Amino acid sequence: MKCWNCEKETGGRPFCPACGKISARPPGATHFDVFAMRPGYDVDIPSLERQFRELSLKLHPDRFAQADARERRLSLEQTTALNEAYRTLKDPSRRAFYLLKLHGVDLDREDAGTQQEMPQEFLEEVIELREELEGAMHTKDLTRAQAMAVDVTARQREALHEAADALRALHLEDHREEELVKKASHALGRVRYFTRFLEQVEEFEEEAVV
């Protein structure tokens, strides 16, 4: 990457080391690149927070309010990328989904469910949970829904652990890639379902309060 101002190499840094001007974002940079980190499931959160604050102080559009249009645009682009990277990496579940995406499986795509051939037991689990929640909502049984939420939160945590183990293993070994990616996507598929389930309970709670 060449600096737009002095044409020296920026080395992918947020500011040109030669002239100090704000750089353009390197194409294909990952969320981990934003923090100059090696990709992996385990992230030191206090250090991430500190880096986020330091980079925000330098890159935020408020720092470029009186700068020219190009620098204002670059500041917006870099800060947008910084905020997205921070939001993704600080949350264990989002981080896991993102790592999986770097391994070629994007569970955010609409056809992700069918693509991943979720196992039969999971589909049975889904049907059972959904029927129970519908029953609770039908009879306006908030206590029952809340008890289900406690149980599902535990299952969600367990599934995330499973995914984390598979993702960690992916970075240590290189011969079982296909198997590990499948394991991680199945676990994260469950996480996703449980998250939606908990959101539904939350909505039900809010309606019950009003």
Added chain:
Amino acid sequence: MSNNGYLQIHDPLKPKGYAVGIDLGTTNSLVASVIQGKPRCLPVDEGDAMLLPSVVNYAKDGGVVVGARARRLAAEHPTDTISSVKRFMGRSPDDPETRKLGHHKFSEGAGRVVRFEVSGGQPVTPIEVSGEILRALKRRAESHFAGKVEQAVITVPAYFDDAQRQATKDAGRLAGLEVLRLLNEPTAAALAYGLDKGSQGTFAVYDLGGGTFDISILKLVDGIFEVKSTGGDSALGGDDFDRAIAQRVLQAMGQGSPSPSLVAEVLAAARKTKEALTDAPEVELMAGGHRQLIRREDFEAWIQPLVQKTGIVCRRAMKDAGVTAAELDGVILVGGATRVPAVRCFVAEVFGREPLGDIDPDQVVALGAAVQADLLTNVNRQDEVLLLDVIPLSLGLETMGGIVEKLIPRNSTIPIAAAQVFTTFKDGQTGLDVHVLQGEREAVEDCRSLARFRLSGIPPMAAGMARVEVRFQVDADGILSVAAKEQSTGITQAITVKPSHGLTDEEVERMLLDSIDHAEEDIQLRQLREQRVEAERVLADATKQLGEHGDLLQDGDQAAIEAAMAQVRELAKGEDSHAIKEAIHALDEVSRPFVERVMDQAIRKVVAGHSVEEY
């Protein structure tokens, strides 16, 4: 470059004048600036008041009056006087908020934007009305500084959606201001507090204004104000307390369908009653020949459902921020409606602690906005403080079956972006419809429709082959823009997204041109008003002298002076400022011999006094 700390000129070739912070409120508006290192509110209305009532009167002669004088005109000219215009910003004519009890007259068949019927010209939009308030603030700040004011930070409720933000920014442009930043009101308040106290920790800001309610949870670490979550109701405020009183009073009066002027009068009386009930246990309300005793406990019972509503929002905001009430380091009160004792009690109960209110809740937002304006324009302050704010409501797209798919969740730190890939579903398809929504609910009809647009110009390909990436960018003002790119060919398309209930760019441009055309007219109107005020002053003075010194009048004096006074009085009703000036001059001439005798006598008295005692 000046070193007095408040003249923000960085580029000697491009002087930018003073930068100010503006709190464009539902009930009152304020302008503040950092002067010698400290934020201060500037006098903007009669009697050097810091609060400019957000009321605009459109006179038959095309003149526009803003502030306390406009508010006094509301009872007599209810439909020509627009108050609480902020409630209508970015809203459609059929919005429930638009239809609440009020004294305005709306244009029929207006389409996407609310338009008020006023005398003296075309119907006006809320953006134009807000533009008048901002223009008044700009002018009055300029006369205070005796210098140009061109850049401003304008505050908005944190819970304002994209359309409401866009409308506010357009109003700033109409007033001839470069809007440096739209700043969320609770964040502004925290900034005003944070800098004074150098606090660290997690704070809740409870902001109940005239028409909007906001709650924000902020974390302050090393000079960074990071908003963790925000929530609110952009249709709930102190105005609703007034309305709660007014509705009961109108009922008691047996007024099923009251006239606009009665509504305006009762609402004004209700507002006074509400304010008085802060200190008194009961207040007698008087309006339209009707008297009614209102007890504080009645009032509290009437507003209880409204106050309770804020509690639900507070709890959700704490949950979103991942904090409990006990973990907070303080609760800050903002907005005039937090003066209501029942509100204070309720806040103390929800957060389990006494709230802070040491900065005037009316001024705190403007003061914070002034600090932000200074931070953005003053190169010497660049490393001190940074605000990281969030988007208050999730952004999503309509998918199959009228369901909203969230692309950017609420409380994401801004600026933020998200992309979605669309594929064609028919062979040779060249267009795609995209519907952008904002809100938390799943169904399209429960969310706010921001924009609908058609992606066209997709190269004809087999179904599913064309892949169009639509990228949504939310900037640091919380305003959305959209860009689209066909991935296989790399064809980029710029899309102009204007809110469904806003004005198009062309409409704003036209209004801008109109306001320039009217600039000359404005000057004439100002001169006319100045001469009218001068005429009033001269007449009052002459009446006083005639009354006190009738003994000094000589033959014919009185008749001549009274004729000249009548002439001034008559011309002051007209439009010709020059003629009024001439008449004032004529009155001066006619009364000069009399005035000189009055002066002589006064001097003689003084001299006589001295001669007895001193010579």
